[in-house]
Amino acid sequence: MFSIIIIVLLLISGALLAGDGPVVDGGVTALSAPAANIAEGGEHNSLGHTLPLWSIIPFIGILLSIAIFPLVAEHFWHRHFGKVSAFWGLAFAVPFLMAYGSEAIHEILHVYLLEYIPFIILLWALYTVAGAILVKGAPVGVPSNNLVVLIIGTALASWIGTTGAAMVLIRPFIKMNAYRKSKVHLIVFFIFLIANVGGSLTPLGDPPLFLGFLQGVEFFWTFNLFTEMMFVAVILLFVFFAYDSYMFRKEGWHEKMHLKETHFDLPDDMADDMVIAEDVEEEDAKTHQKTTKVYRIEIKGLFNVVFLLGVIGGVLFSGYMRLGEVSVLGIHMPVEGIIRDLFLVAMGLLSLKFTPMGSEMRRGNDFNWFPIQEVAKLFAGIFITIIPALAMLKAGMAGHLDFIIAAVEKPWHYFWITGALSSFLDNAPTYLVFLNTAMGKFGQSVQWMMTDGAIFLKAISTGAVFFGAMTYIGNAPNFMVKSIAEQANIKMPSFFGYMAYSVLLLGITFVLVTFVFF
Numbered sequence: 001m002f003s004i005i006i007i008v009l010l011l012i013s014g015a016l017l018a019g020d021g022p023v024v025d026g027g028v029t030a031l032s033a034p035a036a037n038i039a040e041g042g043e044h045n046s047l048g049h050t051l052p053l054w055s056i057i058p059f060i061g062i063l064l065s066i067a068i069f070p071l072v073a074e075h076f077w078h079r080h081f082g083k084v085s086a087f088w089g090l091a092f093a094v095p096f097l098m099a100y101g102s103e104a105i106h107e108i109l110h111v112y113l114l115e116y117i118p119f120i121i122l123l124w125a126l127y128t129v130a131g132a133i134l135v136k137g138a139p140v141g142v143p144s145n146n147l148v149v150l151i152i153g154t155a156l157a158s159w160i161g162t163t164g165a166a167m168v169l170i171r172p173f174i175k176m177n178a179y180r181k182s183k184v185h186l187i188v189f190f191i192f193l194i195a196n197v198g199g200s201l202t203p204l205g206d207p208p209l210f211l212g213f214l215q216g217v218e219f220f221w222t223f224n225l226f227t228e229m230m231f232v233a234v235i236l237l238f239v240f241f242a243y244d245s246y247m248f249r250k251e252g253w254h255e256k257m258h259l260k261e262t263h264f265d266l267p268d269d270m271a272d273d274m275v276i277a278e279d280v281e282e283e284d285a286k287t288h289q290k291t292t293k294v295y296r297i298e299i300k301g302l303f304n305v306v307f308l309l310g311v312i313g314g315v316l317f318s319g320y321m322r323l324g325e326v327s328v329l330g331i332h333m334p335v336e337g338i339i340r341d342l343f344l345v346a347m348g349l350l351s352l353k354f355t356p357m358g359s360e361m362r363r364g365n366d367f368n369w370f371p372i373q374e375v376a377k378l379f380a381g382i383f384i385t386i387i388p389a390l391a392m393l394k395a396g397m398a399g400h401l402d403f404i405i406a407a408v409e410k411p412w413h414y415f416w417i418t419g420a421l422s423s424f425l426d427n428a429p430t431y432l433v434f435l436n437t438a439m440g441k442f443g444q445s446v447q448w449m450m451t452d453g454a455i456f457l458k459a460i461s462t463g464a465v466f467f468g469a470m471t472y473i474g475n476a477p478n479f480m481v482k483s484i485a486e487q488a489n490i491k492m493p494s495f496f497g498y499m500a501y502s503v504l505l506l507g508i509t510f511v512l513v514t515f516v517f518f
Contacts, residue, residue, distance in 0.1 A: 047100075047107060047387075048395025055388035058092035062381050063424065066473070067495030081374065085381030092385045106330060107387060113331050115426075116383040120376050121341045122315070123163060123476060128348040129307045130167035131367040132355035136298040141177030143244040146186060147237060149173055150193050154233055157198030158205040160312055166195045166477040168308070171365045174488045182247040184493060187485045188501045189240045193233060195477040196469035200229040200462065203319070204312065206475070208422075208431035208464035214319060215435065216446035217457070224454065228462050228517055235509050301361035303354065307347040314343040371483035375476075382473065389425055393433045405437055412518040414438065415459035419467030419510070423474045431464040459518050466510065470502045471495065 065084050069077035077084070096104045139145040149169060157165040170190065177186055199205030201222055203213035209222050318340035325332040355361045392399035397406065404421075408414050418434045438456045439449060449457040468475030472482055472495055482492050493501065 046395075047103065048391035048393070048399040051388045051391055051400070053392075053400040055092065055096070056385075056392075058088045059382070059385035059389055061091065062088040062378075062385055063473070063495075066378065071494050082377035085378050087381075089381040089384045092387070096387075107391075108384060109329050109331050111383055111387060113328060113333060114337070116380065118337060118341055119379070119383075119476065120372075121344050122311070123375060123480065124372055125311050125344040125348040126161070126163050126167045126308070127372050127480065129304050129311060129351045130164070131171075131365050132301045132304045132351050132359070132361045133168060133308075134300040134361040134364040135172040135175070136300065136364070139176055141173075141180050141186070143241055143248050145176060146173075146244055147241050149176070150189060150237060150240065153190070153194035154198035154237075157194055158201035160308065161204055161315075162195050162199035162206055162475060163477040163480070164308060164312065165198065166190070166481050169194060170481050170484050174485060174490070180248075181251045183485075183490045185240075185243060185247065185501075187481060187490060187492060188498065189236065191478050191481050192236055192469045192502075192506065193240075195481055196475050197229060197232050197236070197466055200225045200465050204315070206465045206468070207428040209461060210315070210319060211428050211432055212435065212457075212461065215432070217450060221450050222461065225458060225461060225465075228458065228513060231516065232466060232509055232513060235512070236505070239505060300364070301355050301359075304351050304361075307351045310347045311344055314340045314347070317343075366487065368487070370487060371480055374483050375479050378479070383426075386425055390429050390433075393421070393425075393430070396437065408434065408437060408441075410518075411455045411459040412514045413459075414456055415463040415514060415518050416510075417463070418460050419463035419470075422464045422467045423470035427464045427468050427475060431460060434460045434463075455518065462513070462517075466506070466513075469506055470499065472498055 062085060065088065069081070069084065093104075093108060096108075100107075149172075153165050153169045153173075156168075160168070173186070173190060174183075177183055180186070196206075199209070203210040203217075203219055203222065205222075209217075212222075213219055318334070318336045321336040323335035323339070325334055326338070327333070357367070361367075389401070392401040393404065396402065399405075404417060408417050414434055418430060422430045435446075435449070435457070438453065438460065439445065442448070442453060442456075444453060469478070472478050482498075486492050492498070
């Protein structure tokens with residue numbers, strides 16, 4: 001392994017040092033000051049000018065590792081995925097630092113202080129708070145009940161965020177379907193609808209729309225995406241219900257139990273700790289006397305909703321307030337962002353104080369820290385290796401990915417290219433890149449994009465949000481949902497296996513979206 005690391009570092013170092021930038025003292029590439037916004041038509045991102053195309057190799061490497069290792073070396077991956085992520089992170093960081101010196105240090109600090117740490121804090125807070133809300137007596141996962149949960153979650157996602165909705169509902173959804181034999185499709189559609197498509201209607205729903213809000217897109221403008229969102233959601237819900245109904249009938253166990261759709265959980269002869277939320281006639285085994293018992297669904301730890309709303313409020317606060325900046329290790333950090341992160345940590349800690357790890361709520365949810373640890377370790381590598389790809393996109397026609405920028409002309413171009421890149425890159429900066437690209441090409445403002453150029457803004461917005469469902473790394477909650485499902489012993493498909501679902505189901509749906517709307 002050590003020799004492989006050395007070889008990769010040397011190869012990438014050579015590629016970086018052979019880049020287009022001017023070389024000065026000791027072979028360190030000199031970079032200019034940060035560039036102006038693409039929309040202003042001025043200088044582009046200087047790092048994106050000089051980074052060679054080879055520098056995206058570590059990013060491709062970490063994606064392939066996530067895709068292949070669980071298939072060919074599952075036990076190795078489960079034990080060492082953090083080390084693999086660190087390897088690819090270092091494979092980019094070390095030669096990057098050698099070639100770009102202080103500019104590389106600044107860029108890496110910028111990524112971790114302003115993007116990665118707030119990202120993980122938000123996920124941790126939502127995961128911690130949602131893990132303390134226990135639903136007992138969840139309805140049995142018959143197709144109609146599953147459909148209702150997906151509809152509710154899709155509606156909630158725009159208001160409490162895709163991550164918030166996913167973290168609140170995934171455990172009850174898994175419990176509902178504990179006795180289902182076929183479960184993978186349930187989680188896949190959960191990711192499609194609740195973790196992605198449902199977040200289309202407000203800036204609270206998904207990070208790209210929140211960044212658009214910070215750029216001047218009006219808060220309620222995103223309601224203009226309602227038709228597109230409903231079009232996609234209805235298609236997916238219809239396909240889900242048809243397929244889930246087929247699989248449910250194929251399983252057949254409910255017929256033996258005379259199970260009705262109003263049952264909540266399962267009869268006692270199938271599970272000792274299950275309850276039913278309807279009048280149930282039971283026969284005493286000794287006396288053969290029949291009695292009727294009434295059970296009801298129960299939610300424990302509901303006060304954690306206060307902390308959940310606190311997390312959402314903290315995010316909104318950082319979007320509306322402007323309190324200046326402070327310098328941390330040379331990085332200008334907005335004060336409101338620091339306050340937000342501290343407040344989110346406080347919400348998570350308060351949830352842990354009132355519902356500690358040994359509490360009934362967390363034990364009932366099988367709560368543990370592995371899913372958030374997995375996401376934190378993998379995305380630590382993704383966030384640093386993604387630097388060159390995003391820098392080249394931000395550089396526009398001056399970067400090595402200029403052929404991508406040149407390809408966008410019509411609304412459907414923006415929809416597909418923004419979407420395709422959002423499937424693998426961070427969808428929030430990808431959204432900004434193409435928002436700025438559109439404004440730069442048309443020489444217009446955000447106000448024009450909301451009115452006369454609305455079709456372009458719709459294409460960029462829906463592409464960034466919808467295509468987040470195409471891969472496990474397309475949107476923050478995707479990997480969290482996968483990890484929680486695997487903790488519940490659901491054998492989730494591999495990276496490419498998941499894409500087989502998404503390319504087939506979402507790909508066809510997005511083609512229809514293109515013809516109908518763009």
